[in-house]
Amino acid sequence: MKTQKELRALIDQMTMEEKIGQLVQYNANVFTDTSQEATGPAAELGAKPEFLPVVGSSLNFQGADEMIRIQDEHLAGDRNKIPMIFMMDVIHGFRTIFPIPLGMGASFDEKLVEECTRMASKEAAAGGVQVSFTPMVDYARDARWGRVMETCGEEPLINGIMGAAQIRAFQGDDLSSPDSLGTCVKHFAAYGGAEAGRDYNTVEISERLLREYYLPAYKACLDAGATMIMPSFNSLNGVPSVANKWLMKKVLRDEWGFDGVVISDYYAIGELVLHGITDNLKDAAAMAFDCGCHMEMMSVGYQSHLKELIEEGKFTVEQLDDAVMRVLKLKNDLGLFDDPYHGASSAKEAAVCLSPEHRALAKKAAEKCAVLLKNNGVLPLDKETKRIALIGPFADEKAIKGFWACCGEDKDCVTVAEGIRALCPDAEVTVVKGCSALWDDKDTSGFAEAVKAAEAADTVILCVGEPQNYSGEGNSRADIGLPGLQTALVKEVAAANANNAMLLFTGRPLVLTDVEKSVGAILNMWFPGTEGGSAAASLLFGEANPSGKITMSFPKAVGQCPIYYNHPSTGRAKQTPEEVHQIYASNYIGCGNLPLYSFGHGLSYSNFVYEGFEIDSDTLTADGKITATVTVTNDSDRAGEEVVQLYMHDLFASAVRPIQQLIAFEKAAFAPHETKTITFEVREDMLRFYNAECEFVSEPGDFDLMVGYADHFAFTKRFKLV
Numbered sequence: 001m002k003t004q005k006e007l008r009a010l011i012d013q014m015t016m017e018e019k020i021g022q023l024v025q026y027n028a029n030v031f032t033d034t035s036q037e038a039t040g041p042a043a044e045l046g047a048k049p050e051f052l053p054v055v056g057s058s059l060n061f062q063g064a065d066e067m068i069r070i071q072d073e074h075l076a077g078d079r080n081k082i083p084m085i086f087m088m089d090v091i092h093g094f095r096t097i098f099p100i101p102l103g104m105g106a107s108f109d110e111k112l113v114e115e116c117t118r119m120a121s122k123e124a125a126a127g128g129v130q131v132s133f134t135p136m137v138d139y140a141r142d143a144r145w146g147r148v149m150e151t152c153g154e155e156p157l158i159n160g161i162m163g164a165a166q167i168r169a170f171q172g173d174d175l176s177s178p179d180s181l182g183t184c185v186k187h188f189a190a191y192g193g194a195e196a197g198r199d200y201n202t203v204e205i206s207e208r209l210l211r212e213y214y215l216p217a218y219k220a221c222l223d224a225g226a227t228m229i230m231p232s233f234n235s236l237n238g239v240p241s242v243a244n245k246w247l248m249k250k251v252l253r254d255e256w257g258f259d260g261v262v263i264s265d266y267y268a269i270g271e272l273v274l275h276g277i278t279d280n281l282k283d284a285a286a287m288a289f290d291c292g293c294h295m296e297m298m299s300v301g302y303q304s305h306l307k308e309l310i311e312e313g314k315f316t317v318e319q320l321d322d323a324v325m326r327v328l329k330l331k332n333d334l335g336l337f338d339d340p341y342h343g344a345s346s347a348k349e350a351a352v353c354l355s356p357e358h359r360a361l362a363k364k365a366a367e368k369c370a371v372l373l374k375n376n377g378v379l380p381l382d383k384e385t386k387r388i389a390l391i392g393p394f395a396d397e398k399a400i401k402g403f404w405a406c407c408g409e410d411k412d413c414v415t416v417a418e419g420i421r422a423l424c425p426d427a428e429v430t431v432v433k434g435c436s437a438l439w440d441d442k443d444t445s446g447f448a449e450a451v452k453a454a455e456a457a458d459t460v461i462l463c464v465g466e467p468q469n470y471s472g473e474g475n476s477r478a479d480i481g482l483p484g485l486q487t488a489l490v491k492e493v494a495a496a497n498a499n500n501a502m503l504l505f506t507g508r509p510l511v512l513t514d515v516e517k518s519v520g521a522i523l524n525m526w527f528p529g530t531e532g533g534s535a536a537a538s539l540l541f542g543e544a545n546p547s548g549k550i551t552m553s554f555p556k557a558v559g560q561c562p563i564y565y566n567h568p569s570t571g572r573a574k575q576t577p578e579e580v581h582q583i584y585a586s587n588y589i590g591c592g593n594l595p596l597y598s599f600g601h602g603l604s605y606s607n608f609v610y611e612g613f614e615i616d617s618d619t620l621t622a623d624g625k626i627t628a629t630v631t632v633t634n635d636s637d638r639a640g641e642e643v644v645q646l647y648m649h650d651l652f653a654s655a656v657r658p659i660q661q662l663i664a665f666e667k668a669a670f671a672p673h674e675t676k677t678i679t680f681e682v683r684e685d686m687l688r689f690y691n692a693e694c695e696f697v698s699e700p701g702d703f704d705l706m707v708g709y710a711d712h713f714a715f716t717k718r719f720k721l722v
């Protein structure tokens, strides 16, 4: 480890080019063809060959060997001996993949998130990663946006809790430990507010909405000690984030006092020209640097223009040194000056990745993230079932790890058919694809075989969903039903055998209105990762009991998007669960305005009964608390877990309040027939919001507390804040 003084001395001995090099990040492939002239990716990027030796960081390399090769070459040529730093998107696993973040959110289990992230951190660090571009905590209400798979959905509290859990797990107590990674909160800010759910699209939101819903999760992650932050691609109220002074200077620097490293998103500084807020890269670089963006990922604004901008007096050398010091401090905290590989080696990578222990954790995670959306009693299946028909494009599909699966490979995933065959070796399992999951599939020639197999089976499992590359970056959809012919397939097969259940593979909430009435049960696996098929089997046959609850509503129709449980009261509210239209009220003709499945929904094979919701006082003072208790009984012979959810409604306030707002939850495990009293504490700070003047305060008055979720509240209690 170097002292602050030594880092300072290092900066003092660096040339201007060497300093700027520390602020530049290129893809690993740029370094692999640097021998003579810049060619291939380096040429396209505009990376000057003479500049490459001083570049201080890289992303997207292939494992420990490649990282070590690039690091060695760099150190051999660098007179200052400053190691490069290697970054990657370790979103839901490195080689062993656990469920997508939207699924991890549904677990309501921050310990599980920590456990899985720790596993990812170990694998990634062994494979050469030193900083992960995680957590992604963009608040999202529109399921058309493909990147909802990376978020925890429509509740800021959950996004913040799960983001902070990832930071604790990645960073550990000591960043220099060979199992720890630095983290980068993203995408600051409101990337998930893209108009019409189209990725990279314009974001226009009021300051109140931004502060109340979008910003809190980023702040929670910075409070948890994240080392870096990444401004988002989108324009926010007219100005792209990386050049947005209000966001970067007023909020991030002045209000939040962030003292870590800011890195642009991929080519985002170059995109300032495409956004049309300047016509040249030099200005773009100046705007971003002025906004406190210390590092530039994959565009050449800093490389080409920062020196000139300093020489022209636009920036001072002290400003440059401050940015360089932040980067060097991060390298130092990671221990790179002592071990430039941060403990990585291909031997360690091979030993730790996909180990039986990691696979077991991935299975547990996939079980805990799955959400039972519907069940008429067909699930769990009897393990003695003789003839099982697995029908649909995901019946024997290995591509179930989901988007952003880092170095995970489809070939390592367990399919549903493999999982069921392993669990029930005596069953006769028939697999029929029926059709593909592609949106433009027109070929129904597989339907007849699917129906025949359904007729001959004791039980049918319909395995349907979206291909894994229909969600994630750049993969927005305008129609979020089951793609292609799958709805027709489900209907025909379900009509042929009523003893059926549907297994869903998806990166987003889908519109299932058309299929849900046809099937006996829907078990949503999300994209479950490496052990998806084994987890699906244990859930289907009751070896595991579903306990997930969705953190993003499943709309009834795409026209309801954006739809979210915590929406503000309107002057013409009309909750119509059925398709009853009321004129001059806020509702739709022919659809109702509730989602098909709301935030907080998720069934279990156990039967949880809520009784006796009590509060110990109906008055709350600013420095006091109210204790709320509810008794929950597992009225079944099956052990299970229940997420007990506490919501509040501020009845009258100077700015319109949401009709319901999650303020606390507890996931509790119950033995068969066990009763537990769940206790929540309600304090004044949990009731604060942005008032009419956009100040964060609570206002005295009446509040309701509710236990349950959405329109399924078991009890309400009223109290007064004085």
Ligand code: NOJ
Pocket: 059, 089, 133, 186, 265, 266, 473
């Ligand atoms: C672009 C994505 O928006 C961001 O999330 C990611 O970290 C970078 N590319 C690097 O892969």
